[in-house]
Amino acid sequence: MLSNKQQIEEANREVEKIKKEVEKNHWRLAYHLAPQANWMNDPNGFSFYKGEYHLFYQHHPYSPEWGPMFWGHAKSRDLAHWEHLPIALAPSEDYDVDGCFSGSAIEKDGKLYLMYTGNKWTGENRDTDLKQVQCLAVSEDGLTFEKIKENPVMTETPEGDIHPYHWRDPKVWQEGDYYYCILGSKTKDEKGQVLLYRSNDLISWEFLNVAAKGEGNFGFMWECPDLFRLDDQDVLIMSPQGVHPEGDLYHNLHQSGYILGTLNYETGVLDHGPFELLDYGFDFYAPQTTIDDKGQRVMIAWMAMWENEMPEQEFRWAGATTLPRILTLNNGKMVSEPAPELKALRQNEVSFENIKMDKELQLTGIEGECIELRVTIDAKEASTFGLKVRVNEEENEETLLTYQVEEETLLFDRNRSGKGPGGVRKAAISLRDNRLQLHVFIDHSSIEVFAQGGEKVMTGRIYPSEKANGISFFADQEIVIVSVEKWEMKQAFVEGPTNNVGGMNV
Template sequence: MFLVEWTKEERYKRLEEIPAEQYQALLEETTQSKWRQHFHIQPPTGLLNDPNGFVYHEGLYHLFYQWFPLGPVHGLKYWYHVTSSDLVSFESHGPVIIPDTKYDSHGAYSGSGIVQDNRVKLVYTGNHRDSDWQRIPYQIVAALESDKVTKKTIIEGPAPGYTSHFRDPKVWYENGYYYIVIGAQRTNSTGTIVIYESDDFNDWRFKGELGTEYNEFGYMWECPDYFELDGQDVVLFCPQGIEKSGDQFNNTYQSGYLIGDLDKETFRMEHGEFTELDNGFDFYAPQTTLGANGERILFGWMGLPDTDYPTDAENWAHCLTIPRVLSVENGRLRQRPLPALEKMRGAVETAEGYAMKHNIKLHPYEGSCYELIVDVLENESTEFYIELRVSKKESTRLIYNRADKRFTLDRFDSGALSEKVEGFTRSVVLEEDLTKLQIFVDESSIEIFLNNGEKVMTSRIFPRKDATGIRTSTESGQVYFKFTKYDLTVN
């Protein structure tokens, strides 16, 4: 059923309109994919993108993602709902936000969740197209009831001075007021974040823009998020249209953060530089919430708009990252894997010793679904290499240059990647010498946490089933490694 070219009519066909046997065939095709993940949230069919509506309420996490069920393209978006008590095992509830009103007739776009009046409420952008195919955005509140979803429009169209690119509301409550930040594009084609305020969750007042030093930084800002963390104000957003700069901003679209102090009366923010959240190939549209223990937890979309990957031919695309706990340390965000993920750990194997040039060691364990912790105990090399998912023809290479403190992820030989992807290497320079890596490898992805979350690199990879080995070597000099590998149990 894979379509090379999707027409407008096909992209906006409703799931409810297709025969049950046709959707069943899609499900079976997706299930048989050799690149289905084992411990990541992924769509049953079609395309997954932004995590949405992430909220914790009465012992349960609610998480949604945008979903086009009929193929690996962006079309008529639903919100697919999963819940979890621990963010390790998830229960699927299927599509909950369905584009069934005038105000979301052409898709339920991104948004967030909040507990209000002891109910989970979702605030999202409804995408409506008129007869001339002009977009009209509406901000909608949807309340989750036991057997239904009720919707109410709270903001109609863009505010004056902004284009129809006006979406992705993030809502929070503070000091007697509800606030919403929305990603926007000014009429001069520059990106920004706008703010609304309400004291009753019904009537919303436009308060202006979030004041930053980045007034002409890309043509659109998507998926804003705001929170306080460790005494600092943090703003996440995804600017589109940023020029590449050395190791920075090398993907099609970027995702990053500002840290500083936000004045809640003027909404002017004093802050540091915009910093990328993830330095890999596949990370976008992150969303956070407060967890059961007051920690700030993040999920991201492991993908990007306009990405061409081999799962497209199997009629599905993308997944979410593992959950990450955030902290502010020395003026920077750190991201660490959620500790509860340790519940997935099964059999453990260890190996340690020296890696040297001309002494490439194939470690005695293999696999395609594991957590690998690498301690760099001594490093006298100029450059060392760790290769994962290794076969005779394939490997995903991790390269560290000690002089420059530069870490590189190289997926040139990582299997079936299209020539259309945005390059095959990504690099990041660390503040401190590399001493520790924590790596999560799934059937078709890798997430690398460097120096206890100082930097993170996320990527999809598509190796063959027999690419399971682990190998180390150096350019010159020797490195003493300790490897700890945990097989990860499948949910």
């Protein structure tokens, strides 16, 4: 078997060969992080280290389909501009031969440690024939990582009602004199839960307890947990698999959300409230957070969904991340707003104020496929109003954002958005002073909608034709567009210093 270093060199060469071709694709994102080529899923190891944000991700560098997982890597000084870096981890050891699965990062003694799940298939059945262990890799510069000789640092699940094969996605943090780690898990009869561990050196771990467990419609496996303090609350973010639809909720294959509570660090139990979604759109999974030098709690998620059609695969890439979002609490609910640093990407502003309209209206200069849009609408007497984006009348393409006043519901309709999956998602949201505020980010093949200052967010991938750049406002009665601001968005990716990897520059 090739060493970790050799596999990384080979994988980097593979990506380098086709990345220029991938860049030509008209669905290629300009200001969202996506792999330079081939497959991406969960963000991993999101951390603030030596003055820079580091984001790793699940990466298959050899095809645009899921495969044996490597860790891709990018970094940013400001959450707006990103630099691609060489691959950080490869599945090079017997304990991770079939994948370096998801995990997290922490700084210790000036070094950056990655904690991840090593995966090994033991047969054909992907649900029962697997061995998962928890592992560490370490770097002194945040670029080159070595797997530690003590790996794996966790080898067996604890005793009790804990599934013996499925425990993964460690999120590690420090509290007082100890390091803590939370892991996604499930019970033997398929109920999602999370496991809490403690260590004083990151290497020897003690199991504390099942910190939280699903009851009722709470899924059969909780993936990608993240636990942190926000204001005076402990927040557990996780991605439960197998939650059944309820009314307008839970219509994606898997969900991502949070619970608020208090973690007892002695007993290892989280006393918590109800589950709430973090995003009400189509494409949002495996969110992970970090805290930066400004004290901001920043979250990034995978902007895709398992088992969905991904038309970009035809062009040799797949998957992307959401924009970085700043998390705050307001009256016991999570608020997600786009990182303010993204304003650095704005250019060529166009704005209007106090426009009365009914039926349908286009405004000169309010259009585009790579833009940021801020809109405030006074509903007046309208019962339905909204906007159409990525419109191409010739191809009958449009993506609809519709507000229904009586139902107090925002709809995201991508049934005519072009190629790829369709569908409608709904978010319950109330007008404030009879007004609706939308903050919309459009990036070639994605839309993120922040409603009422981030009270609700809806994210989705769309795949329209290149000519689909129209925007129009509509209403069934007179409304007032109190304000609309549009900016074109610059390319977010910068060329960093030369990193010589395997005889090539990347």
